[in-house]
Amino acid sequence: MSLLEVRGLRAGYGAADVLHGIDLTVDEGEVAVVLGANGAGKTTTMKALAGMLPRRGEVRLGGAELGTRPDRVVAAGMSLVPQGRGTLATLSVLDNLHVGAATRKDRKGIAEDVERWFDTFPVLRERSGQSAGLLSGGEQQMLAVARALMSRPQLLLCDEPSLGLAPIVVQGLFATLGAINAEQGTALLVVEQNAELALDLAHRVHLLEVGEVAATGTAEDFRRDDAVRRAYLGF
Amino acid sequence: MTAVADRPTTTPAPRGRPVAPGRVLVRGSAAHRGLQVAGLLLVVALLVWASTWPLFRMGQLTNVFVLAIAIAGLNLVTGYTGLLSIGHSAFFGLGAYTTGVLVVQYGFDAMLTVPVAIGFCFVAGLLVGLPSLRIHGLYLALVTLAVGVAFPELVRRFDDLTGGAAGLVIRARLLTPPEWTGISRAQRGIWLFWVSAIALVLVLLLVRNLTRSRAGLAMRAVRDHELAAAAQGVHVARVKILTFGLSAAITGLAGALFAMYVGALAPDGSFTLLKSIELVTGLVLGGAATLLGPVVGAVAVVFLPYLTSLVAPGPVSGIAFGVLLIALVFLMPEGVVGRAQIALRRVVTVVDADHPALARTARDPGGPPEPDGQQPGPPPSTDEDQPR
């Protein structure tokens, strides 16, 4: 049984559907990547899964139907790092991390996790007392990832983590995401425009096209298939 | 590769645009003009009929007209431009006291005070609008609240001019209708009825023309998105201040007429914050940013207290007002007239002569004739599929 099972997901804005029945799965400990052009519905998928949009269709996490309230989704074990990072700018870095632990009650565990992510992202420790709005873009992205991980999710959703960041920062970030997956066993579902980078990380790839999953396969499949590569991946 | 890739991409079915209306009426066409004239005749006929009513009933109607003018003033600033004012009671009061003081203390002819009241209120409105350059949204609402609260205090403070808390009585002798009307002093209610009715019609025509002009477009742009409006070259500050001035002037006109209608002014009577709330209620109930909303709202605001006092006396009308306001926001935020317009649009749509839709419908037999020499305008924008 897969960790995340999505069947016939439909969602959109107002009367118009952007997603016309998405099917995808993420196994435990797996890194899944969603590729697709602008407007294919990648961000809409992430928002619908996280409970930020009304949706229809079946979404199960660990076999249980997932609710549609953002905080319940987090409590069930799935956290989203939103596009644009969603930093709580007026709160300190440390407060941002504590907000990420909103669904947890174990004080000791929370304190340990703060230390763990400070070890992973040392720059956050240096700036723990500063307002999060003062961080650089890359630092805010690290904070967003760390905050989402504070809820100890089984599955971490990342919506275009590379957006607006310098290439060197992006490489470091993806290395860290890979390490988190390897060490903690946290499954990842990553939306990414930078296909090459994403394929290095991915176990499984879903290709999204106009609100539907057009192809699913392993990263190797996608690299090998010249037609798909030229058409969708651009290299 | 587990290929669902070969499956042809199903394009989403084209969603229907809003259902085409039953009939299209071209603005300025014979049929449209005919309907307008018929409507106007109906209004005149109703007024003539109403002028045969007993004086008491006519007085109530005069009250409705006056309040409708005041609400129409508020509509400009709150409905069309989106600046919520809870200080319009002050403009209403300023207009009333201008007339009252000029008539009582300086012996002006009552009708001659009306332009003075309008002028004073216009300037006062510009001054109150001034903070809107720097102050936005809720802050501005609080500034207008301050104006509304301050007005009765000012009246009490300058009591040698205004009569203070004791009030200011305009003797009936000073309100005698002009001789040429042939209306006696005892019948002055009839005179005031016609004056208010004509003033209301003029105000509505002014509002109609203004809101359909470029200025009206600028007002709505400021309301819907101030930054975007500024980016499109709308002089936001000028629009806000002038709208405030004009709005205050219209409400001041209502105040001046009100002074003649009641004949006695007191700071705590009709010029407190409660008056502002009454005006807002009327506007929301009738329909903000609609032409006739203020008239419907005024009818409701004048007659509602009568209705509730039939059921139970005293404070119940206040409760009814409160409940009504809240219920409106939930059930009918577009107001009575707004709702009626939506319903009417299913039956008939009025469009400008250069509307692009006409080029399509012109091919249908029975549709309105294509305006000669008119090129179809640009296609209507289809920005509804953009994810936000």
Place this chain on the structure above:
Amino acid sequence: MDLLLERLVSGLTNGSVYALLALALVVVFRGSGTINFAQGELALFTTFVAWWLTTLGSPVWLAVLASIALGFVLGAGIERLLVRPVQRKNDTAVLIVALGLFTGLNALDALLFGTETKVMPSPFPNGLDDYVSLGGARLYGDALGVWVVLVVLVGLVSLLFRRTRVGLHMRAVADNPESAALAGVPTSRVLALGWGLSGAIGGLAGVLVTPLAPQQLSLTTMFTVFIAASAAALFGGLDSLGGAIVGGLVIGVLEALVTGYVPALGGAMQQTTVLVVIVLILLVRPTGLFGSRRLERV
């Protein structure tokens, strides 16, 4: 000198009450970005209930607690049932709901409790002999009591915001409701809690002001307090707890001094004077003297 001191004392006492209600306004604004125009009438309603309980023989302290509790329930209920459903539309919709509450509650008070002025007993010793002398001025028990309440409450509220999980969540929702929800904060519960807290503070302010107000408990008591409190909150930029406190005290003192020393402006013109000062402040600093950020979200 004694006179000045006494005026200062009375100004600070009134100012403390303004500060309390301003605190309630700020708590709502920080949580949901709106001004609760019905805050004063809400407080008046809970105070009337407290008064009614004392007429039934309830001890004053119990009536005060009841007022606070009722304020909490009403505040949270109003947010949940009346404000949240319309908040998505626009500011105007929320304001109109508040105006409806404003008129409706006041009329309800008149209907339930009558229009005549009432005497609300003070929760503090307020006999003629209950004072301590300070440099010739008399500090009466209820004035001292109000000051103590203000200090304690400000301490508690800032502790709540700075040191507790709930406070952290409230700050997170105020900063960015969407991000807070994505991080797992139950935003709807937090919002209702903020309004409840604000209603409770208002309930407390109401029972404290009425024994001090010259006209005692009447239908207009809280309106003047609300005007002063909203000015105080604006003074601080609507989102600053400290600003609201300073603003409330400054306005209280200003009023007392104007009434005492500028008879031309005092008494009848008291509110106008205060409001003119506030509008001038706003013109110079559109987000208040303590306002920390741009408040219009685009």
